[in-house]
Amino acid sequence: MRRLMNLACVSVLLLVANYAIAQNKALVNTSASPYAKLSSLDMGNVTWTKGFWADRFQICRDTMIPNLWKVYTDPKVSHAYKNFEIAAGLDTGLHSGPPFHDGDFYKLFEAVASMYAVTHDPKLDALMDKTIAVIAKAQRADGYIHTPTIIAQKNDPKNAKAFADRLNFETYNLGHLMTAGCVHYRATGKKTLLNVAIKATDYLYNFYKKASPELARNAICPSHYMGVVEMYRTTRDPKYLELSKNLIDIRGLMKDGTDDNQDRVPFRQQTKVMGHAVRANYLFAGVADVYAETGDTTLMHTLNLMWDDVVNRKMYVTGGTGALYDGVSPDGTSYNPVDVQKVHQAYGRDYQLPNFTSHNETCANIGNVLWNWRMLQTTGNAKYADVMELALYNSVLSGISLNGKNFLYTNPMSYSDDLPFTQRWSKDRVPYISLSNCCPPNVVRTIAEVADYAYSVSHKGLYFNLYGGNVLNTVLKDGSKLKLDQQTEYPWDGKVNITLQQVPAKAYSLFLRIPGWCNGASLSVNGQPIDATLTTGEYAEINRKWKAGDRIELNLPMPVKLMESNPLVEETRNQVAVKRGPVVYCLESVGMPKGQKVFNVAIPVNNDLKPELIEIENSPIMSLTGKADLRNEGSWTNQLYREVGTKTSKVNIRMVPYYAWGNRGHVDMETWIPLDR
Numbered sequence: 001m002r003r004l005m006n007l008a009c010v011s012v013l014l015l016v017a018n019y020a021i022a023q024n025k026a027l028v029n030t031s032a033s034p035y036a037k038l039s040s041l042d043m044g045n046v047t048w049t050k051g052f053w054a055d056r057f058q059i060c061r062d063t064m065i066p067n068l069w070k071v072y073t074d075p076k077v078s079h080a081y082k083n084f085e086i087a088a089g090l091d092t093g094l095h096s097g098p099p100f101h102d103g104d105f106y107k108l109f110e111a112v113a114s115m116y117a118v119t120h121d122p123k124l125d126a127l128m129d130k131t132i133a134v135i136a137k138a139q140r141a142d143g144y145i146h147t148p149t150i151i152a153q154k155n156d157p158k159n160a161k162a163f164a165d166r167l168n169f170e171t172y173n174l175g176h177l178m179t180a181g182c183v184h185y186r187a188t189g190k191k192t193l194l195n196v197a198i199k200a201t202d203y204l205y206n207f208y209k210k211a212s213p214e215l216a217r218n219a220i221c222p223s224h225y226m227g228v229v230e231m232y233r234t235t236r237d238p239k240y241l242e243l244s245k246n247l248i249d250i251r252g253l254m255k256d257g258t259d260d261n262q263d264r265v266p267f268r269q270q271t272k273v274m275g276h277a278v279r280a281n282y283l284f285a286g287v288a289d290v291y292a293e294t295g296d297t298t299l300m301h302t303l304n305l306m307w308d309d310v311v312n313r314k315m316y317v318t319g320g321t322g323a324l325y326d327g328v329s330p331d332g333t334s335y336n337p338v339d340v341q342k343v344h345q346a347y348g349r350d351y352q353l354p355n356f357t358s359h360n361e362t363c364a365n366i367g368n369v370l371w372n373w374r375m376l377q378t379t380g381n382a383k384y385a386d387v388m389e390l391a392l393y394n395s396v397l398s399g400i401s402l403n404g405k406n407f408l409y410t411n412p413m414s415y416s417d418d419l420p421f422t423q424r425w426s427k428d429r430v431p432y433i434s435l436s437n438c439c440p441p442n443v444v445r446t447i448a449e450v451a452d453y454a455y456s457v458s459h460k461g462l463y464f465n466l467y468g469g470n471v472l473n474t475v476l477k478d479g480s481k482l483k484l485d486q487q488t489e490y491p492w493d494g495k496v497n498i499t500l501q502q503v504p505a506k507a508y509s510l511f512l513r514i515p516g517w518c519n520g521a522s523l524s525v526n527g528q529p530i531d532a533t534l535t536t537g538e539y540a541e542i543n544r545k546w547k548a549g550d551r552i553e554l555n556l557p558m559p560v561k562l563m564e565s566n567p568l569v570e571e572t573r574n575q576v577a578v579k580r581g582p583v584v585y586c587l588e589s590v591g592m593p594k595g596q597k598v599f600n601v602a603i604p605v606n607n608d609l610k611p612e613l614i615e616i617e618n619s620p621i622m623s624l625t626g627k628a629d630l631r632n633e634g635s636w637t638n639q640l641y642r643e644v645g646t647k648t649s650k651v652n653i654r655m656v657p658y659y660a661w662g663n664r665g666h667v668d669m670e671t672w673i674p675l676d677r
């Protein structure tokens with residue numbers, strides 16, 4: 001009897017241990033975060049089967065990751081990996097490439113680890129092992145790792161000092177090392193990279209213990225806020241939580257803080273979003289992580305102010321953020337020109353959302369996803385999933401070509417060859433962005449990880465955040481198994497069929513997201529309509545005792561819609577953006593009869609735009625075809641103003657999703673199109 005009890009105890013303990021391990025395998029692990037309502041499934045629990053994300057994932061596995069790995073390990077193109085080899089003493093030479101190159105390599109590494117979590121491809125495992133050995137060798141004994149400084153020290157020990165230059169991106173690089181270390185550990189169970197990250201985080205902890213505010217200002221582009229909290233979640237070392245809190249508290253203490261870096265004003269005193277959009281969004285994501293662990297309401301208060309400011313006044317219709325290439329801040333609020341600071345790649349003023357000159361860095365749009373994901377996990381509020389979905393389908397995917405090989409740094413809302421000046425960064429996607437290749441590995445890791453955002457769990461049930469054909473197979477906290485099959489052509493069609501295959505014995509809730517863009521959703525179980533009111537922009541809960549074979553059908557009508565902007569957005573007055581479901585459309589010159597200009601088109605209120613499935617670069621794309629009005633009034637050359645003409649004709653147009661623009665050669669393109677009332 002006693003032996004039996006002991007055995008029972010042992011198995012309970014094993015079970016508990018298994019949970020702990022299982023819960024530690026989420027991409028962002030909020031399973032033990034006291035102030036997060038939701039947590040994630042383990043990486044690898046969700047496998048895309050058929051449809052939109054299955055297609056993107058396959059291209060990520062077969063092209064995006066192998067192609068980008070080749071780029072990053074070919075010193076003739078990118079010196080990222082070579083820098084690690086030199087820092088490790090395996091080669092000689094100088095550092096080459098931007099100071100944030102290490103971090104970008106870690107992001108690519110994270111993509112490989114996330115891919116491995118799904119495919120368990122032994123070749124990826126071996127590749128990661130080989131790479132980690134080099135990274136570990138490059139690390140200094142004190143834990144510091146940043147190849148520009150380490151290589152400089154090797155060449156001239158007197159000259160190179162850690163954290164000497166604010167623009168050296170050390171903490172950005174360290175942050176991505178931390179995230180990659182956690183993801184690799186969760187995907188493989190190996191601690192090799194995690195141990196490098198632990199040494200690095202300890203180094204950072206000790207550095208900040210001693211650092212003056214002036215030295216602490218080195219936090220450019222704070223990916224390390226997310227990284228440090230994830231290290232805490234992985235190791236439960238309280239030092240890391242302390243560090244993450246201190247990182248917020250020291251902001252705004254230095255004399256020369258800037259609006260561009262969001263550190264002129266202490267975080268809790270900020271009321272408006274300003275400055276570099278990647279840095280801002282990464283900061284907000286990291287602060288949301290700290291909130292999930294601490295419940296510090298002063299942080300959530302500022303996050304709410306920032307979120308309202310972005311979503312209600314500063315975000316593009318595509319979920320893109322960071323309207324300006326360059327600007328000033330604060331603008332118009334001070335008579336003292338000394339207060340006016342330069343900002344770049346930055347949020348603009350309220351409602352300042354230009355089209356031809358929109359910056360919208362791919363990394364900023366990904367930062368918007370990272371931030372909203374953490375807000376969703378913390379609160380369970382579907383409004384955050386709406387923003388995530390919007391950015392993913394539009395301004396994140398636009399950063400990479402359909403074939404997975406070429407990239408955009410900026411994501412303009414319009415493009416014209418007639419614009420008589422050249423903006424920085426190519427508006428045609430390129431294989432390698434030589435000065436700023438931060439976006440390519442960021443978009444590739446994001447696509448590799450979309451399955452990790454598809455669902456969340458709470459103690460009550462399963463949340464459907466993003467729809468797409470997949471199989472979910474997981475073990476819940478109470479030990480019961482949950483397996484289901486989701487079939488859908490979303491985002492091209494709003495019908496989602498879910499078949500439950502293994503279910504908990506007890507009553508369990510399914511929370512199906514009714515997107516904010518959707519009116520008239522309907523829901524049925526085994527063919528019986530569900531009576532519950534389905535509120536747009538919220539999760540619809542169905543709680544019952546389920547059985548294997550139960551079928552849920554969700555219908556999300558997605559008619560073609562014309563969207564207008566707040567009239568204070570002067571650049572888009574009397575124009576419309578065409579949207580269907582979560583997907584924003586654009587018009588390219590290649591979607592018009594030859595010789596016609598997209599900028600002469602106007603869309604009638606009562607239009608006949610209809611969905612039609614086409615293929616571009618072997619990818620199925622839902623296009624919209626129909627008739628529009630065409631003003632055919634000759635050239636604008638050397639003309640700024642003229643009297644409005646009356647000559648119009650009808651023209652056939654084919655619009656494509658914004659994310660797919662520029663995949664059929666060099667084109668003019670427009671997202672906001674004049675409206676014919």
Ligand SMILES: [Zn+2]
Binds near residue numbers: 364436440
């Ligand atoms: Zn970038």
